[in-house]
Amino acid sequence: MKLAKLISAAAFAFALLANPAFAETCCEKAKAAGKECAHPCCVKAVKDGKVCEKCNPKK
Numbered sequence: 001m002k003l004a005k006l007i008s009a010a011a012f013a014f015a016l017l018a019n020p021a022f023a024e025t026c027c028e029k030a031k032a033a034g035k036e037c038a039h040p041c042c043v044k045a046v047k048d049g050k051v052c053e054k055c056n057p058k059k
């Protein structure tokens with residue numbers, strides 16, 4: 001059953017890559033909606049003129 005495990009793992013990885021919602025951060029989603037991210041950590045970062053690194057890890 002090793003092969004089945006490998007296939008499901010590959011399918012899972014592909015699903016993550018193919019899902020645009022997963023790649024979008026909370027801040028990007030808020031921006032797309034014309035708002036600012038309401039997460040306290042992001043609001044604090046924006047006040048400091050930065051972007052929240054916790055929610056927006058560098059790619």
Ligand SMILES: [Zn+2]
Pocket residue numbers: 025026027028037038039042052055
């Ligand atoms: Zn955010």
Ligand SMILES: [Zn+2]
Pocket residue numbers: 039040041042043052053054055056
């Ligand atoms: Zn944040």
